[in-house]
Amino acid sequence: MEYALKVSDAVKSFRETRLSTLRPVTEFFDYNRISRPADLNTATQRISYNTRYFSGNYLLVVIALSVYALITNRYLIFALVFLVGGFIAINKWAPEPMQVGEHVVTQKSLYTVLFVVGIPLVWWAEPFGTLFWVIGSSLILILGHAALVEPGVESEYSELEAGQV
Structure with missing residues (x-):
């Protein structure tokens, strides 16, 4: 809840400071004021x-x-969705170590696999x-x-x- 309030305050602050300086589109694209500058x-x-x-x-x-x-x-979107989705999935469904066959899978090992696969994907996405x-x-x-x-x-x-x- 506290995090949501911080985000809403940040959005409100951004809107008041940055977006308050927006000029009308007609002024921004006023072709009557376009001219080549005389010099540097x-x-x-x-x-x-x-x-x-x-x-x-x-x-x-x-x-x-x-x-x-x-x-x-598309590659960058896929890589980011893979990393963020993997992070969320690990936090949601694997908070405790679990037994898979003869191996114990921990959060740390899942994060390692996620980053070993995800970082090259991000790098490949340029x-x-x-x-x-x-x-x-x-x-x-x-x-x-x-x-x-x-x-x-x-x-x-x-x-x-x-x-x-």
Whole structure:
């Protein structure tokens, strides 16, 4: 019960901090504000402002790419389900040592078999390739969007307010 309260508090905190910065889809995909930056300095300024301004939207982009990568990597899903399911099954149905023929099977031996089979399955599923694909594709999409979208008029006022504070 206590664990469920911690999870709900974490979700509520996440919603208040990260998802409160979500900008409307029409603003995020406003093609009227797209232009090529004049130089590297302009691109850097745009990236700096837009990554803060659209941080909630960019978080959703990373989450969507992560879900897509996981769904398209069937081997990784299978390996993770095997490991998590095996862990849950061992905890649920084999908490006590049991006699199987002439051998005594303990939780420790079951975990050993689970990891001896599961770790090569995970390695074969190439989780690092999936992770680097998510990182690379996220960087390309986020930095590309942030560099191409001109900051709105409100960016001028935020710089003035920051200078006065």
